[in-house]
Amino acid sequence: MNTQTNDVELHPNDAPSIVRSNMIRCRTYTPYCGDARTKKDGNLVCSGPRTYWSKVHNQMKCPECAWITEFPDDFIARYKEAHNIK
Ligand SMILES: [Zn+2]
Numbered sequence: 229m230n231t232q233t234n235d236v237e238l239h240p241n242d243a244p245s246i247v248r249s250n251m252i253r254c255r256t257y258t259p260y261c262g263d264a265r266t267k268k269d270g271n272l273v274c275s276g277p278r279t280y281w282s283k284v285h286n287q288m289k290c291p292e293c294a295w296i297t298e299f300p301d302d303f304i305a306r307y308k309e310a311h312n313i314k
Contacts, residue, residue: 238252241302251307264276273293275292287299
C-alpha cells in the first residue's frame with residue numbers, strides 16, 4: 229500500500245479535523261462510509277467500507293451504498309491541489 233505523505237501546510241479550517249488532515253497529507257487515505265448505520269427493512273444497508281475519490285461527484289463515494297461525502301468546495305479544492313488531481 230502506498231503510504232506516501234506530504235507535508236503541505238494545513239489550512240486553518242482543515243487542521244482541526246483528523247479526517248481532513250489525513251486526506252490532505254496522504255493520497256491513499258479516505259474516510260469510512262458515513263451511512264454505515266443506516267438501516268433498510270431492519271438490515272444495515274452498508275458494511276461501512278472506506279470511500280474512494282469520485283471524479284464525477286467531486287467528492288468521496290462509498291463503493292457499497294453510493295453514499296457521498298459533503299466536503300465544502302474550498303476543502304475539495306485544497307485536496308485536489310495537494311494531490312495534483314485534475
Ligand atoms: Zn456505504
